[in-house]
Amino acid sequence: AELADLGTDDSSEQEAGHDSGPQPVVAVVGRPNVGKSTLVNRIIGRREAVVEDVPGVTRDRVTYDATWRGRRFTVVDTGGWDPDATGMALKIAEQAQVAAELADVILFVVDAVVGVTDADEIVGHVLRGSGKPVILAANKVDNQQMELEAAALWALGLGEPQPVSALHGRSSGDLLDVILDKLPETPQQRFGVERGPRRVALLGKPNVGKSSLLNKLAGEERVLVDPMAGTTRDPVDELVQLGGKTWRFVDTAGIRRRDRELKGADFYASMRTRGALERSEVAVVLIDASEVLTEQDLRIISLVIESGRAMVVAFNKWDLLDEDRRYYLEKEIDRQLIRVPWALRANISAKTGWHVEKLVPAIDRALESWSTRVPTARLNAFLTDLVAATPPPVRGGKQPKILFATQASTEPPKFVLFTSGFLEETYRRFIERRIREEFGFAGSPIEVTMKIRE
Ligand code: GDP
Ligand code: GDP
Numbered sequence: 190a191e192l193a194d195l196g197t198d199d200s201s202e203q204e205a206g207h208d209s210g211p212q213p214v215v216a217v218v219g220r221p222n223v224g225k226s227t228l229v230n231r232i233i234g235r236r237e238a239v240v241e242d243v244p245g246v247t248r249d250r251v252t253y254d255a256t257w258r259g260r261r262f263t264v265v266d267t268g269g270w271d272p273d274a275t276g277m278a279l280k281i282a283e284q285a286q287v288a289a290e291l292a293d294v295i296l297f298v299v300d301a302v303v304g305v306t307d308a309d310e311i312v313g314h315v316l317r318g319s320g321k322p323v324i325l326a327a328n329k330v331d332n333q334q335m336e337l338e339a340a341a342l343w344a345l346g347l348g349e350p351q352p353v354s355a356l357h358g359r360s361s362g363d364l365l366d367v368i369l370d371k372l373p374e375t376p377q378q379r380f381g382v383e384r385g386p387r388r389v390a391l392l393g394k395p396n397v398g399k400s401s402l403l404n405k406l407a408g409e410e411r412v413l414v415d416p417m418a419g420t421t422r423d424p425v426d427e428l429v430q431l432g433g434k435t436w437r438f439v440d441t442a443g444i445r446r447r448d449r450e451l452k453g454a455d456f457y458a459s460m461r462t463r464g465a466l467e468r469s470e471v472a473v474v475l476i477d478a479s480e481v482l483t484e485q486d487l488r489i490i491s492l493v494i495e496s497g498r499a500m501v502v503a504f505n506k507w508d509l510l511d512e513d514r515r516y517y518l519e520k521e522i523d524r525q526l527i528r529v530p531w532a533l534r535a536n537i538s539a540k541t542g543w544h545v546e547k548l549v550p551a552i553d554r555a556l557e558s559w560s561t562r563v564p565t566a567r568l569n570a571f572l573t574d575l576v577a578a579t580p581p582p583v584r585g586g587k588q589p590k591i592l593f594a595t596q597a598s599t600e601p602p603k604f605v606l607f608t609s610g611f612l613e614e615t616y617r618r619f620i621e622r623r624i625r626e627e628f629g630f631a632g633s634p635i636e637v638t639m640k641i642r643e
């Protein structure tokens with residue numbers, strides 16, 4: 190039940206989709222007993238405290254929606270750690286790192302009464318190197334005399350300590366103001382509204398039909414951008430109007446250059462492919478359907494997988510196939526593309542134009558998947574049911590639990606499962622499959638990783 194019991198305001202969670210207005214994330218870190226849970230309750234404005242004198246209680250309740258002065262954000266309580274655990278320093282550092290990865294802003298809570306401990310020093314060190322804005326909350330400053338103690342926390346090198354009393358609410362409004370102040374307009378890893386035309390890399394081995402397809406797609410509508418006369422090695426992109434939208438096909442110069450595939454050019458071809466992927470959001474991989482899938486085709490697909498880009502695989506020269514061959518090919522393709530069952534496929538003929546128009550919705554769909562964010566509450570509700578129906582296998586006599594999950598990023602979507610123990614590879618793959626079934630993601634790679642909280 191701990192997974193479903195998240196957030197206070199269900200209406201704030203929208204359907205999965207890239208328009209769901211990702212909220213900035215504030216991660217709360219700090220030693221046990223410094224008052225993180227109390228402070229989180231204060232921030233989310235919840236009356237009843239979930240604070241209990243049970244060690245580790247915060248582990249099960251870690252994400253909340255908060256609103257302050259009309260601004261919405263997500264609060265993640267990264268939980269405490271067991272102070273008796275061996276390798277505590279490592280755990281502390283890791284917790285801070287997780288926070289730094291996930292968050293837009295980090296709220297580091299220190300107990301002003303106790304002062305700076307070794308553990309606080311370690312966290313401070315990690316956070317200073319994180320590049321993320323850090324707010325240092327000096328908690329348990331219940332009265333004015335205590336402010337002096339708060340000042341001692343300057344020693345952490347994280348700027349001005351913000352005195353607060355989570356318990357009594359003293360200065361908590363001021364702290365929230367400071368948090369608001371540091372919230373970015375655009376949460377991390379998401380593009381702004383003016384992202385410009387979406388960027389497509391058209392890939393494939395020589396003679397597969399890249400230029401033919403580009404000609405077919407672009408027609409007369411093409412616009413060359415970044416032309417650098419005489420320097421054929423510089424990428425030249427083309428803006429192409431398709432399906433009522435403008436697309437940027439990256440490095441089309443490489444496609445057009447006729448001297449491009451000289452002997453021994455494998456290395457350069459792969460460099461070029463990498464470069465194009467680097468600059469693109471989605472890859473269209475062309476494969477010659479009249480031939481068997483070659484090493485080179487699979488190598489290109491591997492490069493796309495490596496890059497984390499969305500992918501559409503287009504089987505070209507379909508006009509050259511007879512019925513038998515088509516049937517055989519479908520089977521062959523399923524087998525060959527077993528690593529990327531999620532890639533969207535299209536059968537086309539660049540020469541005749543047959544089904545070429547089907548590429549645009551596929552590219553669109555892949556990009557949409559790539560940018561999708563699943564709301565945290567929905568993700569956790571889904572996983573709660575999933576785990577209840579199919580629990581992870583017992584390991585070393587213990588039943589690992591998924592305590593909490595979050596989509597840490599989009600483009601590509603990456604999920605982090607916080608667990609109480611090791612989840613077998615097969616079980617993680619099962620979860621990945623089910624996440625795909627539930628939330629879509631056709632055409633996009635997704636990543637599911639776990640962070641074990643012991
Ligand atoms: P966490 O382990 O960091 O989540 O800490 P908790 O929120 O569970 O708080 C630990 C203890 O500190 C509890 O007994 C709280 O009542 C107490 N506490 C939290 N905030 C304050 C505060 O601002 N002032 C005082 N005096 N006690 C506090
Ligand atoms: P690139 O090297 O990948 O840019 O490939 P090209 O576009 O230059 O095409 C190589 C050859 O394949 C040319 O002779 C094209 O006419 C031919 N070709 C491209 N697409 C098709 C197709 O869909 N069907 C057939 N039959 N031939 C094609």
